[in-house]
Amino acid sequence: MASPRLSFRNITALAPMVRVGTLPMRLLALDYGADVVYCEELIDLKMVQCQRVVNTVLQTVDFVAPDDRVMFRTCEREKDRVVFQMGTADPDRALAVARLVEKDVAAVDVNMGCPKEYSTKGGMGAALLSDPDKIEAILKKLVAGVSIPVTCKIRILPSLQETVDLVQRIERTGVAAVAVHGRFKEERPRHPVHCDYIQAVAQAVSVPVIANGGSLDLVKTNADVAEFKRASGASSVMLARAAMWNASVFSSQGPLPLEKVMEDYLKYAIRYDNNAFNTKYCLCQMLRDKVESPLGKQVQAAQTNTEISKAYGLQTFYQHTQEELQARRDTSQTSSQPERPVMDGDVTTMAIRREYPPQITPKMFLLEWSRKEKLEQPHYDTVERSQDRSFQSTVTVAEKKYRSSLWEKSKKFAEQASAIVCLRTLGIPEGRIGEEDSGLVSKRKREGKINGSAEEKRKKLHVASIPETVSSGVAVETNGDHHRAEQP
Template structure:
């Protein structure tokens, strides 16, 4: 019998079942309180190590697609990056099939401390892929996925969820996952619909209700911008830990209570990317998050970051930003109101601080509205001055041309393709029969034709016939043997079956006699000697 892992429900007393999650939290996770959330393309190894350096006690990997993880070795190799110092660590998967989730979890089981099932992603791609928060109404499926992992893994299974509009249903949801074997639950205090401009404020009262209803550790997620928010959340919800996502992206030192200079923290992150390489798109995204407020002021640096082709280009942009910020830091000592009141930020823009996403009802103040109108007017004037008469040029194309005034943009008219004569697909531009490649290939095969436009050659058909048809010499030889057998062999029961398909006659009967005297005729499995009566 296979040995069950210490968190399995089977053969456990009621008391041990209730405390298994807390035992895992106290021993393996070391009673952690400060948690970095799983973030697609953002919580890679370099970022996790930077966050751990500033107080993070537990980190999650980015969300991995379980189906891709078990099928694609390249995806698996590039996704899972770990090091001995990156512990404790929880690997998160999205899935909608119990067996697939278990197979993926088995692959990472030796390299992590727990497996997390993503039930909180509200994005459109999760809806199309049928995973994340769009599984929260399929309780039977979720219970089977959690249970199969709980009973077959050596590490615990945890879940990250969003709340329902109803507190009662949210509590029932959490209890269902707990009964299925979930050992730790992370509750994001927003519904599935709260995303983008509709994000709003997370409701901690739901998290508190879940924490009071279940007997496993609970992590709270949502509304975490400063360390003071962490302490307040722990006090109001009673949760065992607090998870941060966006707050951590804008200030990786959040859990330490520090707000470092954006240029310093950026260079430190780039140092970690040298130690733990990652895709350039990840690095670019982190720099945009850390330096968000500064890049809205120093647009030239933003353009450098956006067009960077290497990590060195990012470092060059960061150094230039540091020089630009230093000039404003010197001015700040003389006129601090210029950088607080005017920009309406709680801290100077060169200090790490949270970004507050504007809501749908936020009215644009007069100053920003006037600035936007002036910008639109300037674009219109530049458009008329540089490209007179071109009324169909979009703002994006205008910005691109203003950014590269000496570049020649080759604007081609969109081609209109004619349809194939046999199907709705576009025909080949050089096809001799006005057909698409598929139809042309079928026609050529059927009618023994060739098409230079589709590179279909007639010799392919001829070669096939040549392979299937016997050679002339072999045909004559078979004809001779079969003729001898028909005339001389009493065992030849079906001479027509031995006749070759080609109509080739024997030159003379004497030639057949000479050939028959030297060979034997084998018919119907018997060996017969040629007759001397001929």
């Protein structure tokens, strides 16, 4: 049965969750009363390389990059209420991404309001505001090319008339709604939001207009949402920072104690295996001026979800969840069929995922096996893909060639991937995690590698143990990308 089409005319409040819109935070906002949630802005260049993967362990749909990073994760619970927000400057690429995610989201949004350099230097975000022809081309391509609603988010232009003219042109593309952030491109959250601009736009078009930008000045509780909506004349209200600080701002029953909100969020983060550094960042944003409290310092010092769980007294919940996930993982591995090799010309290919420890690599196993069989040393021929600087390697062993069909983020990973394809095709141990010791790599070499790896890891941990603080311009690692988080 087809998903119900999302109507932006019947929405009171939305949670765009820009910068930290990972699955746990989105589900939390829905729990507390948000009508619709947006993911964090994801760049089309990265998303277009992704593969759609059904994650039977987490019960999610993951969009996985060639380097195995999950760029976007969603689940059935939010399917009809999550909007996929992308950064793009190219109509064809935008359509390719929209079609990739179309079956798993309720709508697609183009962010034309982000003023950050990582977005504008590529012609995306607020840079599009000075190129209305490209805006029109992107939106028309999307509206005609996908079956779900298309929306966009803009900032206001230097004059009121310019802003109205742009939104009227956007309306003619057939979009389902337009979100208007009531600040100029050069303004930041400390500047007051221009409700008069949003109101003028809302009066000039018939498409639903979503008011954005009121978190600091206008919206501190759920009761303020209706007032912001009235003052701006908009159809609905979009919140980012207010929702990030306390997602219960959407609750009609009033805000909940912050301790309750943080605990609810952390349970989702554990349940969906959220990136630990993103979890830390979100919790620190909720703590705000209490980030230097004993709890805040514990959170800042934590390096894993295990340590974060301990800080909140959720060790038992964490352990039970891990046991449940492991049980699903075991069931999935038992029922799954092994990857089959496919011939690509004279090259044996296979789509593989890395599952080996860093100290004993597949290349070591392949080299030792080649020596044992008195063959020439494996030869690796590696190429780089220019558009995203990804790598793919072909290894030649006994005059036969092997290659992973997936591209990797480094030459080293690409070579390891080709070694795995060769080893799996030949039925040779590869040093996979959980694999019994085959004796192929000598004990002396194993211990030498392990000791060296331990020393390297110790040095890295020393660097990583420096506590993160929430300050202006702190780096944020989400499940999809690195963003610069702007503080109020």
